[in-house]
Amino acid sequence: MKALSIKDIAIKANVSITTVSFIINGKAKEKSISEAVIEKVEKIIKESGYKPNQIARSLRTGNSNIIGLIVEDISNSFFAKIARLIEDKAYKRGYKIIYSSTENSVEKAQELINMFKTRKVDAYIISPIKGIEEDIRMLLSDDKPVILFDRNLADVNVNYVGANHFNASYQSIESFVEQGKKNIALVTTDIDVEQITERFDGYKKALLDSGLAYSEELVLKIHFNQDEETTINQIKNLFNNQKIDAVLFATNYLAISGLKVLKQIKKEIGSEFSVIAYDDHEAFELHTPGISTIQQPLEDIAETVIKLLLNQLSSKTKLPNQQVIIPAKLIIRD
Amino acid sequence: MKALSIKDIAIKANVSITTVSFIINGKAKEKSISEAVIEKVEKIIKESGYKPNQIARSLRTGNSNIIGLIVEDISNSFFAKIARLIEDKAYKRGYKIIYSSTENSVEKAQELINMFKTRKVDAYIISPIKGIEEDIRMLLSDDKPVILFDRNLADVNVNYVGANHFNASYQSIESFVEQGKKNIALVTTDIDVEQITERFDGYKKALLDSGLAYSEELVLKIHFNQDEETTINQIKNLFNNQKIDAVLFATNYLAISGLKVLKQIKKEIGSEFSVIAYDDHEAFELHTPGISTIQQPLEDIAETVIKLLLNQLSSKTKLPNQQVIIPAKLIIRD
DNA sequence: CTGAAAGCGCTTACAG
DNA sequence: CTGAAAGCGCTTACAG
Incomplete structure (x- = not known):
């Protein structure tokens, strides 16, 4: 069963395809098509279930x-x-x-x-x-x-x-500092896109403005396309070797990996160790304790x-x- | 700047558009186009960056x-x-x-x-x-x-x-029964689709096969399109009024709402109260304790x-x- | 070995 | 008030 075309409608209605086209495209008035013709054509279109071929329309209109x-x-x-x-x-x-x-x-x-x-x-x-x-x-x-x-x-x-990634990141670090944190880590990715570098810049600037030193050892850049196991090992490494008391995760999937690490090494989140994750995730609200997040207004x-x-x-x-x-x-x- | 068409390529190559079309569509050999022509045309196509218009192609080929x-x-x-x-x-x-x-x-x-x-x-x-x-x-x-x-x-x-939704659901209930659970609830949705009714049927059949009574009071059907607050209140109701010792959630988003309820009413998941969720979710692995799930092989x-x-x-x-x-x-x- | 021409289903400038 | 015809960019049966 072949689909109907504008020609079929025109034949049925006994008018030209031009007229049908004008009616379909709401130009009937503008082209002063008579009411009687409009009604007749619309009735036929409705009854037959005709739908214009969008491909043809695209080809023609661009x-x-x-x-x-x-x-x-x-x-x-x-x-x-x-x-x-x-x-x-x-x-x-x-x-x-x-x-x-x-x-x-x-x-x-x-x-x-x-x-x-x-x-x-x-x-x-x-x-x-x-x-x-x-x-x-x-x-x-x-x-x-x-x-x-x-x-x-x-x-x-x-x-x-x-x-505003820079601000959000800056504020997160500020809030850590207000809680008295001294060794604030950042877990981020190595992809070179502005929104990630802004998060990094916010982290760095906030540290410096608060009189804390910026240390490369506290920053972990995870390779974008690697498997999660490698990521988990790298984060584990970071957490084990450092006297870290707070960490900002630059993406939610990194935070998820990070939380898995904390669970594995049985490190508790609380007054000794704070976490903020960039971008919310359902897991964060449910987590015990709840994970603080930066929420973008989707x-x-x-x-x-x-x-x-x-x-x-x-x-x-x-x-x-x-x-x-x-x-x-x-x-x-x- | 208008996009190039097959005609432009034909003119440049000094051949017909038929020939160009055959070459583009890999029919050059079959149509015995000479090597020299093929090379010439392909070179021009590559240099000019010509890409066939898919809309026109669709219109023609259907x-x-x-x-x-x-x-x-x-x-x-x-x-x-x-x-x-x-x-x-x-x-x-x-x-x-x-x-x-x-x-x-x-x-x-x-x-x-x-x-x-x-x-x-x-x-x-x-x-x-x-x-x-x-x-x-x-x-x-x-x-x-x-x-x-x-x-x-x-x-x-x-x-x-x-x-196999029926089996998965059946097995979940079986595993509850093996743990000695007596009052097993089901939280599901009211949408009338086969995969949801199968989960329900598996629940019911497993109960009956285990010699446990099926009770409507233990089944909560959540309306599909309602806001989460209403859902949470309904689940809270279910959990408060019953001596439930296990619950199967028929979808992962219902389980998420359910876990929020448990957190709010401070009911602990453990030997007294077991949970299985249909369809995995990152939140479940991270949850303390981890939430058992039915995983579909995506x-x-x-x-x-x-x-x-x-x-x-x-x-x-x-x-x-x-x-x-x-x-x-x-x-x-x- | 290659090309002229029809046709896919539309829209629209032009003519009457 | 309405229609014939060109043309969007392709593919392909047919002809030579």
Whole structure:
């Protein structure tokens, strides 16, 4: 059973496909199609269940009503939740989302951008990595709306929405210092993206401003793509060799590994040893004791991203790029 | 800057677009294009960075190399992980994935199927809900490969991949009974899908087979779309009013809510009170004590789904439908 | 060994 | 008030 085409509808209604097309696209009034014809055609469309072929429409108009979303890893709960929120909001405006994960590979990210390009997506939402600056510039020169989120690319002039990672990290360390902590560790990753370096910078600056020394031995940079066992051993090492009394984990999955270590080595979290994790996770609230976290305002981020995007999509002229920095919240639990 | 078309390449190479098309599609040999021409054209394609317009290709061929994935909620970690695994495997075979969440709404599910249809996706992977049987039959009658996973639809003859929910649930109750538990509760949801009813049936059957009475008072059915506060109050109620000594949570998010309740009412998990959760979650391993869980073999499920799908996609003839039931594993933690 | 032409299903400028 | 026709960028049956 072949799908109906606009031609079938036109024949049934005994009008031209032009007329049908105008009616489908809500241009009937503007093109002064008579009420009688509009009604007749709409009735036939409804009864037959005809749905316009979006592929043909895309080929003709050059746009697709699809937004491409590129993240590091869709199975990471931060991205999964953002994706879901963005999807909801886009859906209400008639846009669909295609997502894909880069796994922090420049090559894969470039492939994805290319694939989205050949599929004529209307706009891009990207949590970028270094190395794709040129690809993003090409999208911009094609006049495609692009919104970066979560991580910025310093070298590209483009819309960006993200949390204030530096401040959040700074405040965490401050709170440790207020509790009288002296040997504050940082467990972070070695990926070279702005949001991670900002967390590092916040850590360092807060230490120095508080009169504490910055020591490389208190900082552990975990390699991004390694298996969890290696990570756990490295963290175990850090905790065993040092007189650490507080630790900031720069991502929630590192914190999860860290908590596993603490469980294994039977080190208790409490007044002797404090923990803060960047990005919340259901495990943290449930943990005994509760784990303090830095929470990024997911809803605000998603809302801002989609608002900027829809503005651009509906604007005839190129809008100026915006950088929206949203504060993150430190939630103290015990 | 307009994108290059096949025509541009043909002009540059001084051949017809037919020839270019054959070369792009690897049919050069078969169509006996001369080596010299092949080389010349390939060189121009590479240098110019030409990428065929997939939209045009789809319109012409009727397929898109896109697989539609429809789940209940992409931000749920079970679906997010499955989605990621499926995406990886599909990607390697040249297929892309579009996903979308139904939020357990029949209407939204139907809309999504329609949208995927108008976008000419080549195949569907669906975690279905009751009420879309007819829509799925229509896809099948269009000869589109469809794989259901996680939940089956009894009334439709279609491929299905899922865990053995009945057995897993049955075994959990058995393990409670072996520990001498007498008042075993079940916290489940009220959505009417097969994988949930199977879990319920396994619970009931195991109780009866063990000579324990089945009591409705020990079963709490949580309404799917309600806010967590209400859920927490209902669970609190259940736990307070009963001499319950063990509880099976039919989903991981219900277990998370349940654990929050236990924390609030300061009820300890241990020999007096045992817990098993359906579907693992990072919070469960970290919890003190560790929470026993039923783990579905995500990797196996994803692998089987994509294998069935690719088989169908590459087969000229319609393959018989398969129902693949994969055992789930009970992991006891303490 | 290679090309001209039809056609996939739409939209839209133009004509009447 | 409505329609014929061009064209979006491909693929492929047919012809030579």
